[in-house]
Amino acid sequence: MIQVSDNLFLLETEHSAYQMKVNERGMLEHLWYGARVDQNMDYLNLHNDLGFSGQIYEDQADRTLSPDTLMLEYPTEGIGDYRITAAKVEGALGLDLRYAGYEISTGEFNLDGLPHVRGELEQLTIHLKDEVLNLQVDLHYLVDEKHDAIIRWATFRNKANRSYRLDRSFGMALDFPVSEDVELISFPGRHNKERIMTRQPLAQNVVCFGSKRGTSSHQHNPSLIVCDSLTTENYGDAYGFLMVYSGSFKIEVEKDQTGQTRVLCGISPDMTRWTLDAHASFETPQTILFYSSQGLGKLSRNSHDLLRERILPKNDYHPILINTWEAVMFDFNREKLLEMADHAAKLDVDLYVMDDGWFGDRNSDLAGLGDWIPNKTKLGGSLNSLIEEINARGMDFGLWIEPEMINENSDLYRAHPEWVLQAPNRKPLISRGQMVLDLCNPEVVDYLEDVFTHLLSSGNIRYVKWDMNRSLGDVYSPSLPVEKQEEVCHRYILGVYDLLGRLTGKFSNILFEGCSGGGGRFDAGMLFYTPQIWCSDDTDVHERSKIQYGTSFFYPAVSMGAHVSEVPNQQTGRWASLEARAAMAMAGTYGYELDPGEMSEEEKAEIRALNKQFRSIQDLIVEGDVYRLSSPKNEQVIFQFMDKAKDRLVLLGIVYETRPSTMRRKIRLQSLPEQAVYETQDGVIYSARALMHGGLLLSQTCGTDAPVHIELKRIR
Template identity: 45%
Template sequence: MIGFDASQRTINLSTRSTTYQMKIDPTGVLLHTYYGQKLRGGDLSRLICPEDRGFSPNPDEVGLDRTWSLDTQPQEYSSSGVGDFRTPSLEVDLADGSHTADFRYVRHTIEEGKYALEGLPAFYGEGVTAQTLTVELRDRCSSLVVELLYGVLEEYDMITRAVRVRNDGSAPVRLTRVASACLDFPVGDHDFITLGGAYAREREPVRAALTQGIHTAGSVRGSSSHQQNPFLVLCDRDATEDAGRCWGMALVYSGNFLASVEYTQFHETRMTMGIHPFHFSWLLQPGETFTAPEVAMVFSARGLGYMSQMFHRAIRLNLCRGPWKDQRRPILINNWEATLFNFDADKICSIAQAASKVGVEMMVMDDGWFGQRNDDFGGLGDWNVNQEKLPGGLAPLAKRIHDLGMKFGIWVEPEMVNENSDLYRAHPDWTFRVPGRPVTRGRYQLVLDLTRPEVKGYVLDNLRAMLKSADISYVKWDMNRSLTDVWSAGLPAERQGEVYHRFVLAVYEILEALHQEFPDLLIEGCSGGGGRFDCGMLYYTPQIWCSDNTDAADRLRIQYGTSFCYPCCAMGAHVSAVPNGLTHRATPLHTRGVVAAAGTFGYELDLNELTAEELKEVAEQIAAFRTYWDVVMRGDYYRLTSPFRQEDSYCAWMHVTADKSRAVVGLVQTVRHANPVRPLLRLKGLDPDRNYRVNGVVYGGDELMYAGLALPFLDQYQAVQYQIEAV
């Protein structure tokens, strides 16, 4: 998979269907020469055409040769201050006040298996063919060393990248930008796709043609955010779901990030991704190393759909961990939309009892069970049970739930504190706040300074005590505000630029401790819904609450956009009551079930308020989901239509098993017109040479994919679901 041609001085990384090549230039610059369809061989540096470019300076090594400039060379890790005016990969403040960084090749090693990162999540290589390439680059003047890490996961057509920066000099240096990946394209007209949106409108695909300049997506909110997502696609202008070249990048990180695409005066393109340089700096003492988070890259010559499927497989099997990564998750019911803060043990048990009768397997008690938590003004930080609501604590309630044949889960928000809490009154200095400035609140909350060992220890101790106090199978981990006033009393002034990153590392450390101590615990990530939906969190939490917006019509768009990178088994999706609390829209119960069944599947309502007929339908939804959950969770996902295309009157999607023997198709009528045209749906991913039974009728796989399936006329927001089996 990884080979070195000493005569050509090229390093080739090969997956099942891709080739990635770099070349060691005579000057020691590590050039990027190719990333695309798999090649048999060749030195692709021949595609780099020397040319005298005005205002593109030339390094000392090339003498009077005006045709060689870093400003026009495609590089594996771009320099700073020495003639390349494009986006730098690394920026540094050196002891003498200079900012120049010029990294040249020293050596490389090739090892079996996939590298791991200290204190950071990363894809792993168990169960697949994996190798690691480590390339050492050095800035000769400062003795700053960069280790470029490449992991090759052959079966997924995935190449991962990460960076370690080591100070081998005798004086401290300050890092002010450290990209995790830099990818240069010498020519080509491309589109770029980002996932934008807002709270309750997460991960809306935004596609635009590249024009000269720098196009960015990023977050400075302290988390990956609702507004942008650490995922980026570069693709051919005519790329579709099923055709065209696509290069996807996903950052395995949950904090501030910056993804950029620069299109230059010479129509070169540079993609970079990593920690956002906003308020970032890292003091690196002699002998110390800084490790930047991982970027996962997938190239597809078969369109966006295949790219997404490779991300889905790799995330499900080689990023998510623990016993839940490939198991059916419990079908749960959450009380939040049913009760908000107004509940007690009897109310929780009442909801659970109704749910147990229709086949729900877990009761999750949401916000409001601790401290003086009767609204969102107080109580956060006090993780002692509210005895008025839950007499005797968590254990008696958990037993009552278990006696119904159900598991018990609970909600926490460990990173936050209310000023109206015993914790804050005892330790007001444990929060982020800038000395001499008034605080900034979000949802009436302040942020605990987890970078301080005593604060991190308090949070972890309370979580451990909670989990040991009762039989708890599931935790919903929430984060309901962005970071502001980011200043830590535990760090000196010269290290305040490290706080954002140290905060993320602390969250990871707590989650890793829980993973090790409670290996069977299922943790669902959440940040006001989908505000921290990223590969970093999926390493610790194999599912994430996709959005606080549970409206089925809006979820079509949210789950569609999320699927560009993230698998359906990671998407927390529930059936909720109507009219929906956010959109005030009413959709049929069947439709809500079809949409939620494209994710982890659960309920977010009080089943006691449903009619007997509705309860019968819920029981049927649950029984049916148990028969096809493995198709949804483990199968390949196909976006058959887009809910963002106004000309499409319905939204359809499809899951197909790897052996093409089974499939599930979901479809929702999004727009209803008078005197409509008869709709046809062409399926994907089936075997054209096999026959399939579709809801009792047999068709050829070729018929279903090439001619299509005639759809019934549906009213707006009505849905159909097709169970498909090979015969």
């Protein structure tokens, strides 16, 4: 709901309220974001005279009013606000935005070439303008009442007869009132160790993180939670920020001299400075804001529900797959592929995925990228004939591709060396034998669309794994003029979105899974096109528990590619039981990365039983609510998945260590109906109150990374 009265703007969701006002000088002040309240919260914004905090010219007699201490809805550079700011124009002596009107509308709002929250919602647009520069900034707010979310972004409109360079163009800013107890939760990491939940107190300083890699990256995720030290899974205020963007981003947080906190989310100003031509506009990516008064768990479930309903493309295809990569890598021929398929067909899997190595001169990662022509010699015939043989074995067929990359040793590079990102007069930066195609260039995007349209039309392909295995290094596009080179990172990701949109639109029958060396581009922007993303290249169950735990704070389990891999694990050398590996993989999309021909008959029988078990609970993973019952710091990660009616639930996870001379561990379940009674798959009956307050005893563990898989159904 959106209400406007006497220059006061009120946005309300089911459990939250967001207030702004236009003050006497036309500045847009932020008043409140939090629980729903029944009055104007301006009474909290009383200020004192702080030394060295100047006043705007019209208010110089009142030293209590300063841009340096006001909570501002969209703070800008050069107006006397010395904190981090959302917007700056190169060479301009300030950007002084004053109120210039508003509009309220309802509908589905598509952004210009950017992924976005789908569906019909109520929107508020507030116009701010710098009369000297003749530059307008429109602040957009969508209200998603059901998910307690406010979606924000900004549009810069140049109304002048000259161009401007935007040095900073953040999509949103949010000021919090004075608090001595602010904590930040973020999700840093690295390749094979992405999105590790990290919580830290915020002192009087600036904390910033982001990516300069051209992707959202393994190193940081474009998301943040602000809370206080008492906030837990089930208690306290929590504010979530989730960017709908896959490129170089930046999140900045400052706790200022007064104890107020400011958060900025947007495109990285280190990598993108946009030239705003005369009478042109520039639209920023969206950021989704979530508020929860019931702790971190409720915030996560709101995010999961919103992403499933308004970000992820519609997808009813959830196969159990087997991928060839860890089994054969580049070393295969038709005989080996079909031998593996024969074994896979007996495991009761749905989908057979042929990974890297099937095209061009591709026998290592040093050649062939860009030459998307099936290697008939290696495949022993046409791609379609192989697909037909896989289908005849009762499995669908899937394919690995890496459209954005090229090897120097490829026919495409020899034909079009100008189609790569490469600084002039310098040797290119090579990573994993690869260079990056210039997706700023519409000619390259058109070419790739044609190539993959032909490829994906050549047979019954039901799944595509879209990989991207390096960071951008030579951030220079031969297709752009010199004055546009600082736009390459953003233009590149716009090209990725354009290509993805074209191909996913043409092939709606194909399940596209995103990947970037695993989880290097796991964000809401990619999920707009690919309903699932390979969570990490690290398939070790112990490490995966930490990765999937951190990922769960914003992203639903149905979006997390998670597979059972071989032991000893290729990334860590660790051993774990098949049941333990499955318990963690079932908390995601579920599949296999192994060679079934190397397995014993007993292991094959166990896999068939596990597949049957997963299919019986798959609806809970796809559609259910998730509760984090324990964290890695407790030496166990256990998730509770429960249907919306709270009639069925499953506990999935692992216990890290078996300690000598200890009692059995117990785990308290969450959010069960108080009067309900549940029965386990073993026939043991518990009251809901007992399960929530007393807890459920886990089986006695043995060894490391012991599995937890407990199913319960409501009997009354």
